[in-house]
Amino acid sequence: KTFHWPSPEMDWIDSVLYEQPFFENITANCAARDNTTVAAQWIRLAFHDMSTYNVDDGTGGLDGSVIYEFDRAENIGMNRSIGDFLGFSAPFFSLADIIAAGVVIGTVSCDGPKIPYRAGRIDATSSGPLGVPQPQEDLALLTERFRKAGFTPSEMISFTACGHVLGGVTQQDFPEVLKDRPFVFFNEKTRLFDNGVVTQYLDGSTTNPLVVGVNETMNSDLRIFSSDGNATMQSLTSPNDFRSTCASLFERMINTVPRNVALTDVIDPFDFKVGTARLSVTDDTNKLVMTASLRILNPKDNPNREVSLVWVDRDGTSPCGEKCTSPATNVSQIGTTLLTKGHGKTALQYTFMVDNIDPAKSIAKFWFEIDEKDGSPKTEVKNDDGSGYVVEEHDVLYDVTRSKINFSATQANFTSLIVIAVKDEYAQDAQIRLQTFNPFLLPFRTSVLNATLDPQFPKAAGYSFFSVSPEPLTNSFDVYYGDVVPNNLRQKFGLVFEAKNVGVLPPS
Ligand code: HEM
Known part of the structure; x- marks a missing residue:
């Protein structure tokens, strides 16, 4: 198992999944936050983003459209975790891809099962249709919502049980469900991944606020779990079967994408x-x-x-x-x-x-x-x-020796000076262009910038040096010699963090 080098795309995606501490640290050891866990917030966010899917025409699904839908009642509380997903994307690694990775990484961080991961999702540029199931809805409507998202009535039961393994209900978001406490976990016995949500429901000890809430209208888990006389719930009492059922339903959730989107093969760690x-x-x-x-x-x-x-x-x-x-x-x-x-x-x-x-x-x-x-x-x-x-490219190089990155004291902001070394014989009148990418501002921003000959760097080793300062928070760029067209691409996916000189931004 290996990719044909070079593949900056596979290199980066693999590193976010299997190497970099930055994303996984947010959810490390099933980290607690806002009364619940980060992993629960990430999984719910993915579910809500995916819920715009329409199986009848193959549109919607996990496409990052949730960023345009925060003001909807069905998405209350959803913007609490969106900031976690900023900074990891690239032109080939969408917001939807990192939201999907959040499900995989978050689940494992809480001792849940391994879920196969594919990339290749494409971000929507506007909101999708309504469609997230809500607790006050009756069984027929809930069943229709899951059908539209591609799930059978029995899968609706398993999927909701799996979804409600982690996390719980926040009073501020659902005062109709929780009247007297700020937060209740679906499973008060553990924050980690297990099938207590099933066994406690079956033995009558559950505290799940969507099962035993005082407001019957809002007891959607009860309506769903009991909708087939508990047959599906009874089939989930084996912890191992439950884990594998949840792994495959979560995999379906993150792979629910518009029909015209082709996902990559499963990205397992390369040998x-x-x-x-x-x-x-x-x-x-x-x-x-x-x-x-x-x-x-x-x-x-x-x-x-x-x-x-x-x-x-x-x-x-x-x-x-x-x-x-x-x-x-x-x-x-x-x-x-x-x-x-x-x-x-x-x-x-x-x-x-x-x-x-x-x-x-x-x-x-x-x-x-x-x-x-x-x-x-x-x-x-x-x-x-x-x-x-x-090594294909020798004439136009991302010169990490001369490039510089400046971080603010809190590291929340950074700027960079990107230096491109151009062989002298190609430097005269050279048009050096950077297509830059900023994954910290929503929606993500791509810009094309001209690098110019930089007199602070004298010629060396037969090269002349061009430089440009991309907008703050730009994390990566492609370098073109000439117009920004595929044939002129010389350096794909340079990371500003590769710059060897690290400085400090003056306080703003
Ligand atoms: C009829 C179906 C469903 C309804 C009505 C429903 C409703 C809810 C409600 C009301 C909450 C509390 C949210 C808050 O207080 O902010 C919640 C939490 C949650 N739901 Fe669902 N849900 C459903 C199905 C699912 C499914 C299929 C998943 C699958 C991934 C899921 C994942 C979650 C998670 C992880 C949380 C915990 C969030 C946290 O602790 O911050 N839900 N759900």
């Missing part, structure tokens, strides 16, 4: 993952430097292992004898809860820095060698087709 190979110009030696990384899944415990990056230059030869070999400069254990608990895997990340690269010959291709130092043959990691990792 070997090669990160971005970033070439830039050193600031003092007139040479190039390249950083790269290799993640190994489920490595044996072996402190003697040696992992090297092997490379050849653009003459197809090697300036260091038979081949150039650079040992890893660092190794660290990485992995989110979704990787470790969800998939039962561990991972080691090896990072590399090749310096002193002759700019005239650069690096044409690299691969990795893993030597366990136990007499077994070395493992070569050479892309999915065995061809090695080919």
